[in-house]
Amino acid sequence: MMSRKMSVRTRAFAVAGLAVATALTLAACAPPGAAPKSESTAKSGTLKVGFISPTSGVFAIAGQQMEDGWKFFWDQAKNKAGDITVETTYEDDAGDVNQSLAKAKQLVEQDGVDVVVGPLIANTASAVAAYTFSQGIPNLEPVAASNNLTLSGANDLTVRTSSMGGTQANYPGGEWAATKGKAKTAVTLCSDYSFGWESCAGFKQGFEAKGGKIVKQLWAPNGTTDFSSYVSQLQALDADMIYVATAGGAPGPAFLNAYSGAGGNMDKLLLNCCALDQGTLVSLDKAGNGDKILGVKSVSYWAEGAEHKATQAFVKKYTEATGTIPGAYIAGGYMTADLVSQVLKKQGLVVGADLVSSITKFKFDDSIFGKVSWEKGNNMVAPVYVREVKRHADGKLYNDVLAEYDSVSQYLGKDEKAMIEQDKSKPYTNAFQG
Amino acid sequence: MLDPVFIAQQALNGLSEAAVFFLLASGLTLVFGLMRIVNMAHGAFYIIGAYVGIAISALTGNLFLALVSAVVVVAVIALITELGLLRAVRGQELPEVLLTLGIAFVVGDICLWIFGGNPENLSSRAMPAGGFAIGSASFPWYKVLVMVIALVIGIALAIVQNKTRIGAIVRAGVDDRETISAMGINIRWVFTGMFIVGASLAAIGGVLDSGITSILPSGGNEVLLKALVVIIVGGLGSVSGAAVGAVLIGLIDVFAKVWIPELSYFTIFLPMALVLVIKPTGLFGKKS
């Protein structure tokens, strides 16, 4: 018995040891000839695009809409930009960094795409941007909103094509509140994670730059479903303006329901892009609460009621075709597609660093976002709107423009190097105020 | 922040949160008490109930109809689940938990597919409008209604548990399954019934909660976690524990957000961790 057990054990060790030894020996030898990745078809007039977004999981609606916007453009254009064919492969990353990276690797190494578009969530965007840069592949971000993507984390191959950093997009809101909004004091309620911190920082800076005073800042953890505790605090603080920034999806309607239910003064509110996106308008209107939010103000780089010709044409076209009024996620996907198409038409088929420089040098005066350009760090410079909710003739709710701030840059008029340094060395907490 | 009116407002906020917690937790704790299953699909029943309730509320503008239809749909699904799936693993803790986990996966994804990812709310036509003034703010009548419903259900559960024959059977079943079977009562149908009751309570919680917050297909997991916290604090298997736990967690959550906002993520899990370390069976739980 004993000897058989011993021999079995010895045998097992021997086998394992052999495998380990072989592995190590092979590791020391010349690398295996791995099959080459599929060739880019740049020579043959096709641009291969890899599109990553969270179409399942918590952020499913945002990811799906970003994909819908992109797809809508190419369906209309029959996948062609002039003579060039644009071929897109769509992948779901479920908002998970590991999955996002795995998909990016698959698209770049296995499918041989020329450019990766997306993903959406801030940490997935950072991770994928770092990866694609290491592979020499451009990365276009239609919706990601983290400051550092184009500041301290910027690289030469990543472009934020159709959205803004949180601070950049909300700074004009603060300015407006202190000036035209006639608010002397304000209180902020923001989601307690990087997007919320950066958005609140933008509002605070803009507000204080014009002489306003922030009385208090409240931070709501991600996943807060019942905002009534915060609403009561906001009411008790009795400031002139209440700035609220949350992620897209459920928090917007949840907050507005709690606030209006508790008898809050709707005129005092200034929300961010995502708390008052079309998704919020639709879900509130559907539940019969649409009238309660008429006139509520928000600040964002996208306003579906903006009077620009290109914006109106797009909104009309999209609404007629799908029945959905486009919100910021759809607009982001569409705008990036529009941009890529126009660049390809102008420059021919460009890939790699040429594609990036063609994009960042492109003068896009009539985009659906208005007049748009790109700046150092490959970030979008565009108008920011202060919006208010209005019901149009078709009976639906739109965000119309109340005030427009043109050519808002992520450097906010300050020294570029200082901004980048600050972004790199900031305390990574809600104490971050830009 | 020590103004009495403000404290009263927040206390009401906490109690209305507690009402929802109780509805969610009571179903879960009942099922555990009798069947020793932690039903990880509890959140799934909440979500299905919420979506059905929302749809019916939009169609009819009637809250009662919304509640009833949600309960009916969820009860049928719970029946099928229990008969088809759970009976096959009866009596084995781990497979039961894991099976319900698999169901939660499937339901969450199917809901995303059917209903899409847009947040949904209960139709305002089904909700009483306005509220009563408290200080310069108002407290919605709807939340008062939710609290009343939770109270009524709690009392009903207590009465059924302690004063009716069914309740006696269930209590006996919790303590000693073999004897109950020996007495000629078909314990398997008692189990099925209890599972359906638990799921129905989750559905009611879902419908009512959709008037307070927004519903997403992924919302089931959040809800399950909150319910787990409450029943762990209150004691697995105890309805009165669920009530006490719900009130505790609701009030702690609300006031912590005011006074110690840095810990607001932990306000829900810290009491649970403390209870697990000090008295793992919970405040009102029995030693199994």
Place this chain on the structure above:
Amino acid sequence: MSNPLTRATPVVRSATGLIPTISGRGGGRGTHLVQYLIVAAVAVFLVALPYLGVTKFQIGQTTTILIAAMAAASVSFLVGEAGLASLGHGAIAGTASYGMAWAFHQGWDTGLSIILAIALTLAVSLIYGLLTMRTSGIYFLMVTLAIGMLIYGLAFRMSSVTGGDNGLLLQRPEWINARENWWIFYYLVLALLIVTTLVLWVVARSPFGASLRGVRDNESRMRSLGYSVAGYKVAAFMISGFVAGISGVLGAWNTQSVSPESVNVETSILLIVMVILGGVGTLLGPLVGATIVILVKFTVSSYVDRWQTLLGIVFIVVILLAREGVVGSIGKLTNRIRKRRAQRAAGEDVPEAGASASNVSHT
């Protein structure tokens, strides 16, 4: 061997047979050789993989699978030998990943980073062990879940250290960089998987392992015999945590990033899913389970929108019909065939399924 998933069923079953188990039980004379040959074959296949015309991307995917298999093996050990199903191993492995990323940002060299990561993991495993040592079954599950949630919260909140929801990026050391030396990294992972599997196997077959199984099967009896039940549980947790920690270090290098998702409940749940799908307490189970889950999550999801439903259904089916998992079920099946063949050869009647003198069986 008693599998907590198949215990308490009326028919006594053995989950082993042809496929080797960690504790090496089951099967009769001669099956041991076949068992180990199968494992050896798999090992040789994996060693030779890069030379079989497989692409860099596919090797990368296999690397991910191997790392997941290591984490799953640590969970499988705890479930199989100690009967403790943990929903906290995502957090334990993730702690190691965070340790690596943080040390990278401080500019520490590789060796020190690894020491920090493993030290952190062992500390966290100790905490888990101490907090759970008086619990078992469902309560154990709940406690590990609770602690996991707390760790997730910490990863989120201590943002100046952990990078908050954005997480941290890091780089692999030069000798296993992602550009040219990806195959060296693959072999490193493979070697470590083999070593850790071996370590767990040796522990399971040692007297410690036997006592652990005793604690699993009958705590009170072991206590009355004078064994420190809590001590064994904590020790088992530390061993399991150590292996999970190694997988966390490799995982951080694999994706070159870490974020709160690495430590959240979903990760822990997926580990349990891998273990169940593969087969609790079997040698190849974690690898099989990891392969299935990772392929569905990363590859099938490219073709099937409803892949989460698919995963859930597969999981349900396995629990209902093949609780021993893929590997365990194959073992059971082949075992049954062998026995029937042997008995027929000996001219006896085929006995009732499951009952056998040569199989070790427990209730």
